[in-house]
Amino acid sequence: MQLIKRSLFSVINNHLINYPTPINIHYAWNFGFISAMCLIIQIITGVFLAMHYTPHIDLAFSSVEAVMRDVQYGWLLRYIHSNGASCFFIAVYIHILRGLYFGSYTSPREFVWLIGVLLFFLMIITAFLGYILPWGQMSLWGATVITNLVSAVPIVGDSIVIWLWGDFSVSNATLNRFFSLHYLLPFLIAAASLIHLALLHQDGSGNPLGVESNVDKISIYPYFFLKDFVGLIAFILFFSVLVYYAPNFLGHNDNYIAANPMVTPEHIVPEWYFLPFYAILRSVPHKLGGVVIMIAAILVLALLPWIHSTEIRSSRFRPLYKYLYWSWVACCLILGWIGGMPVEQPYVIIGQLAGIYYFFYFLFILPSLGKLESFLVTYKLPF
Structure with a gap:
């Protein structure tokens, strides 16, 4: 019993009290x-x-x-x-x-x-x-x-x-x-x-800042x-x-009908938090293709550690990435809006274009962006 108490106290102390936390997180x-x-x-x-x-x-x-x-x-x-x-x-x-x-x-x-x-x-x-x-x-x-x-x-x-x-x-x-x-x-x-x-x-x-620092840290508690x-x-x-x-406000009136x-x-229409993925699903005219693309829209996030193409982590030191990041966020908002709209023009084509950009961002922009930033820095070109 004493061993369990000591182990529990050690976990609480190491992870909830004295856990070293970067001083500049907001x-x-x-x-x-x-x-x-x-x-x-x-x-x-x-x-x-x-x-x-x-x-x-x-x-x-x-x-x-x-x-x-x-x-x-x-x-x-x-x-x-x-x-x-x-x-x-x-x-x-x-x-x-x-x-x-x-x-x-x-x-x-x-x-x-x-x-x-x-x-x-x-x-x-x-x-x-x-x-x-x-x-x-x-x-x-x-x-x-x-x-x-x-x-x-x-x-x-x-x-x-x-x-x-x-x-x-x-x-x-x-x-x-x-x-x-x-x-x-x-x-x-x-x-x-x-x-x-x-x-x-x-x-x-x-x-x-995206930098490893073992100096500027304080206890979490x-x-x-x-x-x-x-x-x-x-x-x-x-x-x-x-x-x-x-x-x-965030629900659907029809769900109050038996x-x-x-x-x-x-x-x-699904719940609002599914709408971007629902828009991607229905943007593909082929049923199996739509399912595969919708699942891929979630799983592509898992590839990010290997897609990242520069040693710089934070967007604070990557102005070009910062603009492209917000363009991707805007793309997700557009997909959410399209997911709640009827399946008709011009919503279909807007959803397809937004879906293409969603994957283009992950599969082409991010892998090549680090090399482009390095090139611009090397030759002192503005960006």
Whole structure:
């Protein structure tokens, strides 16, 4: 017992109290901590909601309404959980953008980045499964459309779809297994997050300058604990405004209509955090090609440690990269806008052009940009 206590105290002391942290990191580094808090909120509220949820196609929609109307503070639990998913993605997207801007994916933190991409992929799957559970119109038809994409896999695609459904269409078996997986995956995300954090603490945190420094560091407690909690309080204020004043702002009205397999919604739209990838999916006219390209849009992030073509990490010393970085961010915003638009011109062509630039940035611009910057510096050309 004493050994366990000493080991626990050693872990807390080394990673939560005396962990050496670069003195110049700023509030952009808060979003890893905020993401962890969002995960904890999602797990806690999800466990309580699961106590009142009935995973049956005839009762799921009614059970959600009962949580909203009959369970004491059930409306608050549900709105925290549903809007918590959006806030979780906001925090994670900012966390990813910060990593891209300051080159946090480069050596020696490439495995930290790879686990982060895996976490992002698990988040997407978990959020999709959770979107099905209220069993409204968007839940049913979203499940039908997305699971049908698997049928594009040659030879075994149709068999895999039937295996996913547990039936010959999206039915009660589908809802049951999606509920089970949605309950399980957050705990896998929590485990992967601990690995992500352990790998980060093995080599130490990066900093805005992108340089390794073992001199200008201070203990994480109390300085950065206080800084993290200031950022967390600001984020909770934003979260609270969303929950109390605009709880359905980021949702879709059709999901307050009970699922009806005989009536197809006029415009099937996923949640906002899926829209850029959904736009890439539907920009490709071939079904299998669209699925492959959509998955590649996520997995290409895992190639960044090897795509990076210069020893300089931070964009503070790369003015050309800085402009191109913001052009890529603008591209992602355009894809998000296109994903919510009808499949018609001019939205189709805009989505295709934005999708091409998305991959062009990773596969051509980033690998060659370091060489171009070195050439401009060597010959003292302005950039």
